[in-house]
Amino acid sequence: MKRVVCVLGSPRSGGNSETIARKFLQTAESLGSHTQIFALNCLDFKGCQACTGCKTGADECVVKDDLADVLRAVRDADVLVMTSPIYFGQVTGQLKCFIDRTYSFMKPNYMSDPKPSRLAPGK
Numbered sequence: 629m630k631r632v633v634c635v636l637g638s639p640r641s642g643g644n645s646e647t648i649a650r651k652f653l654q655t656a657e658s659l660g661s662h663t664q665i666f667a668l669n670c671l672d673f674k675g676c677q678a679c680t681g682c683k684t685g686a687d688e689c690v691v692k693d694d695l696a697d698v699l700r701a702v703r704d705a706d707v708l709v710m711t712s713p714i715y716f717g718q719v720t721g722q723l724k725c726f727i728d729r730t731y732s733f734m735k736p737n738y739m740s741d742p743k744p745s746r747l748a749p750g751k
Contacts, residue, residue, distance in 0.1 A: 629660055629661060629662055630656070630660070630661040630662070630706040630707060631661070631662050631663075631664075631701075631704060631705045631706050631707070632653060632656045632661045632662070632663045632664070632706065632707040632708075632709065633663075633664050633665075633666070633698075633701045633702050633705040633707070633708050633709070634649050634652070634653055634663065634664070634665045634666070634708075634709040634710075634711065635666050635668060635698065635702070635708070635709070635710045635711070635723070635726055636649060636665065636666065636667045636668060636669075636711050637668055637710060637711055637712035637713075637719055637720045637722050637723025637726070638669065638711065638712060638713050638720060638722075639669045639720060639722060640669075640713075641667065641669075641670075643713065644713070645711035645712060645713055646667075646711065648711065649665070649709055649711045650665070652709060653665060653709075656707070661706075661707075664701050664705075666698045666701070668698075668722040668723060668725075668726055669722050671693075671694035671695060671698070672693060672694045673691075673693040673694045673695035673725065673726075673729075674691060674693060674695075674725065675724070675725035675728045675729065676689075676691075676725075676728040676729050676731055677691055679691070682731065682732035683736040684736070687746060688703075688732050688746075689729055689731075689732035691729070695726065695729055698726070699729060699730070699732065702730070703733070703746075703747060710723060710726075710727075732746075733745055733746050733747050734746065
Protein backbone atom coordinates (compact mmCIF):
# COMPACT_ATOMS: atom_id res chain seq x y z
CA MET A 629 0.00 0.00 0.00
CA LYS A 630 1.37 3.40 -0.98
CA ARG A 631 1.59 6.11 1.66
CA VAL A 632 0.66 9.57 0.38
CA VAL A 633 1.33 12.65 2.50
CA CYS A 634 -0.10 16.03 1.57
CA VAL A 635 1.19 19.28 3.03
CA LEU A 636 -1.18 22.22 2.59
CA GLY A 637 0.65 25.53 2.42
CA SER A 638 -2.30 27.86 2.15
CA PRO A 639 -3.34 30.01 5.11
CA ARG A 640 -6.91 29.81 3.83
CA SER A 641 -8.86 26.66 4.65
CA GLY A 642 -10.99 25.31 1.81
CA GLY A 643 -9.20 27.27 -0.89
CA ASN A 644 -8.37 26.17 -4.41
CA SER A 645 -5.10 24.42 -3.60
CA GLU A 646 -6.74 22.44 -0.79
CA THR A 647 -9.70 21.51 -3.01
CA ILE A 648 -7.36 20.14 -5.68
CA ALA A 649 -5.26 18.30 -3.10
CA ARG A 650 -8.29 16.65 -1.50
CA LYS A 651 -9.49 15.44 -4.91
CA PHE A 652 -6.05 13.95 -5.55
CA LEU A 653 -6.10 12.23 -2.14
CA GLN A 654 -9.60 10.85 -2.73
CA THR A 655 -8.39 9.30 -5.96
CA ALA A 656 -5.29 7.89 -4.24
CA GLU A 657 -7.47 6.37 -1.50
CA SER A 658 -9.81 4.82 -4.07
CA LEU A 659 -6.73 3.14 -5.58
CA GLY A 660 -5.75 1.68 -2.20
CA SER A 661 -3.32 4.27 -0.83
CA HIS A 662 -3.15 5.39 2.78
CA THR A 663 -3.29 9.20 2.92
CA GLN A 664 -2.44 11.87 5.47
CA ILE A 665 -3.00 15.59 5.17
CA PHE A 666 -1.37 18.37 7.17
CA ALA A 667 -2.58 21.97 7.09
CA LEU A 668 0.52 23.94 7.98
CA ASN A 669 -1.42 27.04 9.00
CA CYS A 670 -3.10 25.04 11.78
CA LEU A 671 0.21 23.89 13.26
CA ASP A 672 2.50 25.61 15.73
CA PHE A 673 6.00 25.49 14.22
CA LYS A 674 9.07 27.48 13.28
CA GLY A 675 11.26 27.51 10.23
CA CYS A 676 14.78 26.08 10.30
CA GLN A 677 16.69 27.49 13.27
CA ALA A 678 20.14 26.94 11.72
CA CYS A 679 21.12 25.07 14.88
CA THR A 680 22.95 22.35 12.85
CA GLY A 681 21.59 19.72 15.24
CA CYS A 682 20.55 17.61 12.25
CA LYS A 683 24.12 17.71 10.95
CA THR A 684 26.15 17.30 14.14
CA GLY A 685 24.28 14.95 16.47
CA ALA A 686 20.98 13.71 15.09
CA ASP A 687 19.70 12.17 11.88
CA GLU A 688 16.55 14.28 11.97
CA CYS A 689 15.44 17.79 12.82
CA VAL A 690 15.99 18.41 16.54
CA VAL A 691 13.37 21.17 16.83
CA LYS A 692 10.44 19.75 18.77
CA ASP A 693 7.24 21.37 17.58
CA ASP A 694 4.17 20.39 15.56
CA LEU A 695 6.24 19.93 12.41
CA ALA A 696 8.14 16.97 13.89
CA ASP A 697 5.22 14.62 13.13
CA VAL A 698 4.88 16.03 9.62
CA LEU A 699 8.57 15.48 8.89
CA ARG A 700 8.34 11.87 10.13
CA ALA A 701 5.30 11.26 7.92
CA VAL A 702 7.10 12.77 4.92
CA ARG A 703 10.19 10.63 5.59
CA ASP A 704 8.02 7.49 5.57
CA ALA A 705 5.84 8.50 2.60
CA ASP A 706 5.97 7.06 -0.88
CA VAL A 707 4.42 10.20 -2.36
CA LEU A 708 4.60 13.80 -1.13
CA VAL A 709 2.10 16.38 -2.37
CA MET A 710 2.75 20.02 -1.51
CA THR A 711 0.18 22.69 -2.32
CA SER A 712 0.34 26.45 -2.15
CA PRO A 713 -1.22 29.48 -3.68
CA ILE A 714 1.29 31.86 -5.22
CA TYR A 715 2.02 34.98 -3.16
CA PHE A 716 4.35 37.57 -4.70
CA GLY A 717 5.62 34.95 -7.17
CA GLN A 718 6.49 32.40 -4.47
CA VAL A 719 4.95 29.73 -2.28
CA THR A 720 3.45 30.90 1.00
CA GLY A 721 5.59 31.56 4.04
CA GLN A 722 4.09 28.52 5.74
CA LEU A 723 5.24 26.20 2.96
CA LYS A 724 8.64 27.89 2.71
CA CYS A 725 9.24 27.28 6.44
CA PHE A 726 8.31 23.61 5.94
CA ILE A 727 10.66 23.31 2.95
CA ASP A 728 13.49 24.86 4.97
CA ARG A 729 12.98 22.27 7.71
CA THR A 730 13.41 19.44 5.19
CA TYR A 731 17.10 20.43 5.26
CA SER A 732 17.29 17.79 7.98
CA PHE A 733 16.77 15.14 5.29
CA MET A 734 20.22 15.95 3.88
CA LYS A 735 23.36 14.24 5.19
CA PRO A 736 26.01 16.42 6.88
CA ASN A 737 28.30 16.13 3.84
CA TYR A 738 25.49 16.46 1.28
CA MET A 739 27.52 18.80 -0.92
CA SER A 740 30.12 16.12 -1.70
CA ASP A 741 28.27 12.85 -1.01
CA PRO A 742 27.05 11.13 -4.20
CA LYS A 743 24.00 10.01 -2.15
CA PRO A 744 23.26 13.22 -0.24
CA SER A 745 19.84 12.33 1.14
CA ARG A 746 18.94 10.51 4.33
CA LEU A 747 15.72 9.41 2.66
CA ALA A 748 15.38 5.97 1.16
CA PRO A 749 16.71 5.58 -2.40
CA GLY A 750 14.28 6.82 -5.02
CA LYS A 751 12.78 9.52 -2.84
